[in-house]
Amino acid sequence: MYVKSYFCTFKLLILKRNYMSTLRFQAIKETLGREPIHVEEPARRSTIFGKNVFNEAAMRQFLTKDSYNSVIDATVNGSKIDRNIADHISTGMKEWAITKGATHYTHWFQPLTGSTAEKHDAFFETTDDGQAIEKFGGGQLVQQEPDASSFPNGGIRNTFEARGYTAWDPTSPAFLYGTTLCIPTVFVAYTGEALDNKTPLLRSLQVLDTAATSVAKYFDKNVTKIIATLGWEQEYFLIDKAMATSRPDISLTGRTLLGHESAKGQQLDDHYFGSIPTRALDYMRDLETECMLLGIPVKTRHNEVAPNQFELAPIFEEANLAVDHNSLLMDIMEKVAERHHFKVLFHEKPFKGINGSGKHNNWSLSTNTGVNLLSPSKTPKRNLQFLTYFINTIKAVNDHEELMRSSIASANNDHRLGANEAPPAIISVFIGSQLTKALDELEKVTNGKLSPEEKTDLKLNVVGKIPEILLDNTDRNRTSPFAFTGNKFEFRAVGSTANCATPMTVLNSIVAKQLIDFKKSVDALIDKKKMKKDDAIFNILREYVKDSKRIRFEGDGYGEAWEKEAKKRGLSNNKSTPEALKAKVSEKTIALYEELNIMSRVEIEARYEIKVEEYAMRIQIEGRVLGDIARNHVIPTAIKYQNRLIKNVQGLKDIYGSGFKKLSKEQMKLIEKISEHIEKINMGITDMIEERKKANKISSLEKRAAAYCDKVKPYFDVIRYHCDKLELLVDDELWPLAKYREMMMIK
Numbered sequence: 001m002y003v004k005s006y007f008c009t010f011k012l013l014i015l016k017r018n019y020m021s022t023l024r025f026q027a028i029k030e031t032l033g034r035e036p037i038h039v040e041e042p043a044r045r046s047t048i049f050g051k052n053v054f055n056e057a058a059m060r061q062f063l064t065k066d067s068y069n070s071v072i073d074a075t076v077n078g079s080k081i082d083r084n085i086a087d088h089i090s091t092g093m094k095e096w097a098i099t100k101g102a103t104h105y106t107h108w109f110q111p112l113t114g115s116t117a118e119k120h121d122a123f124f125e126t127t128d129d130g131q132a133i134e135k136f137g138g139g140q141l142v143q144q145e146p147d148a149s150s151f152p153n154g155g156i157r158n159t160f161e162a163r164g165y166t167a168w169d170p171t172s173p174a175f176l177y178g179t180t181l182c183i184p185t186v187f188v189a190y191t192g193e194a195l196d197n198k199t200p201l202l203r204s205l206q207v208l209d210t211a212a213t214s215v216a217k218y219f220d221k222n223v224t225k226i227i228a229t230l231g232w233e234q235e236y237f238l239i240d241k242a243m244a245t246s247r248p249d250i251s252l253t254g255r256t257l258l259g260h261e262s263a264k265g266q267q268l269d270d271h272y273f274g275s276i277p278t279r280a281l282d283y284m285r286d287l288e289t290e291c292m293l294l295g296i297p298v299k300t301r302h303n304e305v306a307p308n309q310f311e312l313a314p315i316f317e318e319a320n321l322a323v324d325h326n327s328l329l330m331d332i333m334e335k336v337a338e339r340h341h342f343k344v345l346f347h348e349k350p351f352k353g354i355n356g357s358g359k360h361n362n363w364s365l366s367t368n369t370g371v372n373l374l375s376p377s378k379t380p381k382r383n384l385q386f387l388t389y390f391i392n393t394i395k396a397v398n399d400h401e402e403l404m405r406s407s408i409a410s411a412n413n414d415h416r417l418g419a420n421e422a423p424p425a426i427i428s429v430f431i432g433s434q435l436t437k438a439l440d441e442l443e444k445v446t447n448g449k450l451s452p453e454e455k456t457d458l459k460l461n462v463v464g465k466i467p468e469i470l471l472d473n474t475d476r477n478r479t480s481p482f483a484f485t486g487n488k489f490e491f492r493a494v495g496s497t498a499n500c501a502t503p504m505t506v507l508n509s510i511v512a513k514q515l516i517d518f519k520k521s522v523d524a525l526i527d528k529k530k531m532k533k534d535d536a537i538f539n540i541l542r543e544y545v546k547d548s549k550r551i552r553f554e555g556d557g558y559g560e561a562w563e564k565e566a567k568k569r570g571l572s573n574n575k576s577t578p579e580a581l582k583a584k585v586s587e588k589t590i591a592l593y594e595e596l597n598i599m600s601r602v603e604i605e606a607r608y609e610i611k612v613e614e615y616a617m618r619i620q621i622e623g624r625v626l627g628d629i630a631r632n633h634v635i636p637t638a639i640k641y642q643n644r645l646i647k648n649v650q651g652l653k654d655i656y657g658s659g660f661k662k663l664s665k666e667q668m669k670l671i672e673k674i675s676e677h678i679e680k681i682n683m684g685i686t687d688m689i690e691e692r693k694k695a696n697k698i699s700s701l702e703k704r705a706a707a708y709c710d711k712v713k714p715y716f717d718v719i720r721y722h723c724d725k726l727e728l729l730v731d732d733e734l735w736p737l738a739k740y741r742e743m744m745m746i747k
């Protein structure tokens, strides 16, 4: 098969010899000529797992007992690490890293750009007497001051004129990346405001722990800590590096701004779960080895729906670590792609007419006693506990659906949400028929104290009937943005480029707030109405089931009928990012975060400002790139082809005299059509630039983003439409940009 394709290429190359100079044909040649690399599998993956992580095993070896205990205590209980101990830890960490070949260290953090940042410093230092030594003190471990004035800060540091510092987060272990020791850190302004995504996440996890643990005491006094667990699923595309380089839109924006759909796309569904192309498989193996070394527990890999689209998912972990691992993974994916001459596309919608990419966030709660709180069980008692967390989560999403929507809003994700392949911009919760039945029964619980008969009935027929394994495993409904899938909730609307910290912070916070309210209400019934604990819980859950009915939806989330129905139910449907983001700064949101001490008004407003500005900038960049490609690539190519046609018509005239008209009828039509498309493209670009100019003059960031969304962006479709028509008309050998079918030809 490989030989065959190589021969085809060879033929193609001979045919195209005269035009080989264009980037596109160079790219085709490179892509088709590329041999897979064939990566060796390490004998047993388990033997390399976590080898480059300063994990418990490494700490036991390199730390004193006191130091070790204090790191574990900080990880488990969030206790502070003494400065003297920090000196010991840093020495041990340095020794470990140096024995593994490290030369540098960095504080690794996640600024509000959503990606990761690092500044490397060498361990190497000179002493007063000119000796060279390897040094890394506790101070350098615990706190650093990166020159970070160019990170987005939403005005926080301008206002306070404060610098930022990074501080060690012992809950996420240090790791060795290449020859650099990376220390996961938070990034905070000297005035105390968080300048990163991690700090609010850590705060939300702590608040959730406290709230969820106090509720767990109703059921089991031994529960002293509850963690949120996250298992993300990363979707991505692979295209050949040479193809990507031939397209300025992919290079600069991560997606194709024009390009006609291929005659064969994903219609036949022959890629989904099909055999993985050899080159891609080699890439995955190499990637997975890197992940294993770094302690990222990658587990599944498979083809996705679209050609060249794949997915990778790990075993779930504690949410903070899982977020770090996802950020790290995206970085590793890009680096490994270089080795394999691939470009990995994380964009939510790289290709028109082909499925986009998401990053499902599977979320649950787990106790220190090893119980998954969102997993139904055999005993009615456990199931009442399950229902408590299950219903509280649904209620939380019901009360804060708009904030949930805002947590996944981005210019990229706008292309995906509401398109026919991804969840709609309306947040709803899917739970499946068995649990729907259970909640319907709960709704009938008597108001006030329950009779012994009713209690028995509930225990036997409602709570007791929730099976351990839900048969209609809710995966059947892929159209829901937030689905219960047997033992966890799956937030599916998250985009593939997203930093999971943002949606996870929202989910943790709203569930924490909900559990606090639940505890208060149940305690009030117990204290004031002298109800039994179980009666009180049933009474409050009944109210929640009633109050959150509108958010539950079991039908087709892609259908138009749901849009209408959702509107009736009063659910928000914020289709564009500027609209959706507003919920981030609503008074309701500010009250929520301030009450829980997760973010202050300043921190919330700063994040909003950054998001809104980023949106406008993204659309601005896309507009510029599209205008450039259309004017510098597409129009000149169309004119070149038109000139050939004109020459042809002239030639026919020379030979046939007045008979040429009949013979050149179709050519003439083509010549005119090309002119029409060129005119439309040019007009579109001129008008788009006018709108950009107007938008740039708007000083309010919010209004500017809205202008980019409503006034500038609509021209993209117009310009693209005419460019794509030209792609179909113009001689293939002249076309300068890699075509859809060519980008999808990885074998």
Ligand code: ADP
Pocket (backbone or CB within 6 Å): 229, 230, 231, 232, 233, 300, 313, 314, 315, 316, 317, 362, 363, 364, 365, 372, 475, 487, 488
């Ligand atoms: P899917 O059909 O969606 O691929 P899987 O069972 O393969 O479902 O799981 C998908 C993801 O859910 C994986 O990343 C897995 O780690 C995660 N997951 C499973 N259990 C939990 C849990 N208790 N908490 C968080 N994530 C979980």
Ligand code: MG
Pocket (backbone or CB within 6 Å): 233, 360, 490
């Ligand atoms: Mg899934």
